[in-house]
Amino acid sequence: MTTYAYDAMDNLTDVYQGVQHREFRYDQLGRLRTAKNPENGTTTYAYDKNGNLISKLSGNDYTCFGPVVTSPPACNASADFDSSGATNYYDALNRPTSKQYSDGTTPSVTYRYSEDLSGGPLNYQKGRLTSIVSGNTTIQFNSFDAAGRVLRHTQTTTGAVGSPYVFGYQYNTGGLLTQLTYPSGRVVSTTYDDAGRAGKVLGQLGSVSTAYAGPPTGKIYIQYAPHGAVSQMLLAGGTSETWQMNEQHGYNSRLQPTSISLATTAGTPVTIRNLTFGYGGAENNGNLLSQGIAGTGLASALSQSYQYDRLNRITKVGEGTTWNRNFDYDQYGNGWVSAYTPSSFAPDPSTPQSQGTINADTNQTGIAGSTWDGAGNLNNIGTGSFLFYYDAENRMIRSVLGSATVYQYDGQGRRVARIDCPSNMTTCDAATAGAAVTSFAYDAQGQLAAEYSNHPSSQPCTTCYLLADHLGSTRVMTDSIGTAVQCHDYLPFGEELLAGTSGRNGCYLPASGSGVLFTGKERDAETSLDYFGARYYSSAQGRFTSPDEFPGGIVDPFTDQQASQPGPLPYADITDPQTLNKYGYVRNNPLRYTDPDGHDWQDAVEFVAGVGRGVAASESFGAVGAPSESDSMSSRIGQAVGTGVVGVVGAIASVGGITGGVLTAPTGVGALAGGAVALKGAASAVGAAKNLGAILTAPMQRSSDSGSYTNTHESGAVYVGKGDRARSQASGRRVAKETGDKHVATDHTSASSSREGFKAESRRMDQARSEGKKLYNKRESPGKKMRQQDGEN
Structure with missing residues (x-):
């Protein structure tokens, strides 16, 4: 209890x-x-x-x-x-x-506003965030239009290949992104249907035009299901829109994804991959019960089955009698592998395999030799394994096993460089002779757009397309004519199923890969950890390596948290005690939920639909068509990241084999669960171009956590409070329990700061009294005194 x-x-x-x-x-x-x-x-x-x-x-x-x-x-x-x-x-x-x-050691961060960085008379920069400076990286928002949308922005990272990275943006009258210009000069253009959804995506680099994603034969636009998610599109059109691949998505009456397929179009179509998803009949509660896998690289079609406990945590996965793996959990949501068959299918040595390997006092794993620092970060996974080092923001800055890999971040906490040190060096920087430097460039909304490196490319194709499943996990990588060059399947928490497992061969890898993999996140080759943005994730352990914490700073567009208002449990759902565990991953239901940013789990089905709706941005983004009050946060986040669609990143220079660019298609990995993404050269794509709309027009956006609310109860009495919607609902339940008066309605309004939230709370109490309503509040709001101090009524 x-x-x-x-x-x-x-x-x-x-x-x-x-x-x-x-x-x-x-x-x-x-x-x-x-x-x-x-x-x-x-x-x-x-x-x-x-x-x-x-x-x-x-x-x-x-x-x-x-x-x-x-x-x-x-x-x-x-x-x-x-x-x-x-x-x-x-x-x-x-x-x-x-x-x-x-x-x-942690670099300071400076935020600057209203700078004139455009050199022109019409910059519209007044009152807007114009630069963020930290350590080796400066982010500049050089120019805005009259509506406050970013027109040009620059990322400068010292020692990065080809830096600075300059991006340009154009919008239509509805605020949708129509052109995105990348540092190489490549321009990606997107047309939209009447509902504001991506209809076709084209690219231009110099005199060469390329069609990346377009409509099925006989259609004008890419096709969508009733709830807004993609249902069909053609890919790899080349210079003449001669499409090479056909991607299709199916849904049931509850709009849950039931199939995702990719096939060639030339001659007799060849199925590259066909994924099917089963949820059961009357017992369908949203949990995935089965998955079918067919296509290239398989001796025969495969079927996975899944079981859950009464808390909807996954307890078993298997492929017939070939292999099985069981999971168990304690009351705090800590999990371990409790059984597996055959013996050759043993878990990774770092995987907890009994309750005794979990410290119930701290939720930390006790694998032999593993240690943790005072802030709750994993220092090493076990004896003879990696050593991990962190900065004051609990970001991993170095991993060492013989030689070191160094990680650097910008002022918004995004990883901008990964530096592999020469042999036996335990630290280095971009200027160190022999260091392999990978640099990461982000668009104006903060989504990773490209990677650049000074070491030779290992990319298996000149232009590569990625097919993602319902979670956003890469399942197949093809070249531009539909030949599968890599195939990926996963255990529930993200470990790869390798060549030789259940007849997997050919395009499947003999060892776990790196790059864009589980849920569209980048897996580092050196540690096999996935970079989720806020922190790192271990697929072998099924949990994060650092606790979930609110860092403070510029408003977080995913969670609506802001610097002035940390909460007691900012990323937990107090109605589900399993989410109190700060290391836990998506309620231990990884086939249903995803974590877009390393902070907050989201329902993958609602997220998919939200991205498809794209045009309706979230409250913080304020673009075309605000979302419905009934939309879940998962849907709203999907809407926010799905507005606009495609970005192609041209490589800046031919360095170490880097040429060409990157394409992220309408359902790009990292933005929408499901859909193909194209890669060119050594760069990697993880996000789609977004509706940049108003994300940077007011850096301190209105925060629901600093809002005010009035809860109405069945008798007509009200309770007034300050906080987010979750808190208003918790208050409604508490007051109903104390008084026996059922909570029937909530009116919530966001506020610009904690102080404004208190003042709004006070005004609500005054209004309730003036209307003769009974107040369940036991004391006056602090906002009353604040209003007096500010000379307000």
Whole structure:
């Protein structure tokens, strides 16, 4: 059993779950001051007078929005309010201006606004975020149009191959991205149907035109299912739109994906891959029960079956009698492989294989020789394995096994370089002789657009297309005429099924690969870990290597979290105690859910539909056609990342065998679960071009976490509060339980900051009183005093 305790202001204060206790404490304004969790101990927060986060202390490292006092290491501000208000961390509009760290090694971050970087008279930069500077990388948003959409942006990374990377953007009157120009000069154009969905995708590099994705024969546009997900498109049209491959998606009456297929079009069609998905009949609760796999590289068609426990956690996977693997879990959501057949199908040595390999006090694995740091990060997987090192943001900066690989990040926390050091060197940088440098370039919305390297390409084809399954996992890589050059199948948590397993041969690999693989995330060859953005994931362990934490900073478009409002459990669903585990992966149901950014699980089916709808951007993006109030967060995220469709990244220079560019098709890996993606040269694609719309027009977007709400109960009485929608629902259940008065409706509005959320809460209470409604609130909102201080009614 899991029990929750709240204070009089409805703040979550304690969670009791078996031997684990999570403790949260707040100041008089309801702002989180300390969070104590089993995985990483105590984190302490401090705020300025406007409610902006000014410092975070986790372990021995301070993160400061402003200067750092290094003796002793701390932030240059009192943890309590004073007359100065410690406003040096933010500007007059409460926008963060700097972020620094006390460890002496993590690069500081500087945010700048309203700079004129275009050199022209019409930049429309006033009030907008124009640059982010950190360490070896500077991001500049050089130019905007009158609607605040980014027209040009530049990423400059010291030591990166071909840097700086310059991108250009054009939009139609509806705000959809119509042209995307990449650093090589390649221009990708997208046409749309009447519903604002991608209809055709074309590319131009110099005098050479290339058709990447288009409509089926006799159609004007790519075809879509009723819920907005792709149903059919043709791929690899070359210079004359002579399409080489046909991709089709099928759905059942509940709009769940039932099939994904890719076949050649020339002569007698050849099925490259046909995937089928079964959910059962009357017992269909959304869990995938079976998967069929047919096509190239298989001696015969295969069928996988899956079983689940009453908490919808996967407990068994198998391919007939050829092999099986069983999973079990403790009450905290920690999992392990409990059985497997045959003996030759043994798990990786780093995989937990009994409950005894899990520390129930901390949710950390106890594989022989593995250790963890004070912030809850995995230092090494086991005796004789890798050593991992982290910065003050808990980002992995180095992995060492004999030689080192160094990882570098920009001011938005995105990985911009991976540097393989020469033999037996335990650290290096891009200037080190003999170092192999891979650089990552991002578009203006922050999606990875291309990779560049100074070492020879191992790409198996000049232009490669990737077919992804319902989770976004790469299943087949083909060349431009439909020949399969790589095939991939997976165990539920992402480990690859290799050549020789159940008759797999030919295009299947003899050892686990690297590149864009499980759920469209990049798998590093050196560690076999998947880079999820916020942190790294081990498919062998079925869990993340670092705890899920809110870092603070510019608003996170996926979760709507912002710098001024950390929450007690920002990425957990308190109605599901399994998600309290900060290392857990997607509720231990990896065939149904995905994690787009390393923070928050999403329903893959709703995500697919959301990306297909694309044109309807999320609240934060504010493009064409706002989503419905009934849309899930999974759908909204899908809508946000799916708006617009295709990006082709041309390589900047012919260095170490890098030539050509990258294509990500309408259902690109990393953006939409399902669909083909093309790769050219040594670059790798993981995302589609997006509707950049308004993502950067207001860096501190309205945050649902800082919102206010009014819950109406069956008797007509109301309860008013501050917080996000999840909190409003939790309050509704709590008050209903206390009073016996059923919660029937919620009115929620986002706010620009924590302070504005409190003031809105106070106004709601005043309105309820003026209307003669009974209030279930036990005390006045702190927002009343704030309104008086600000001279507001």
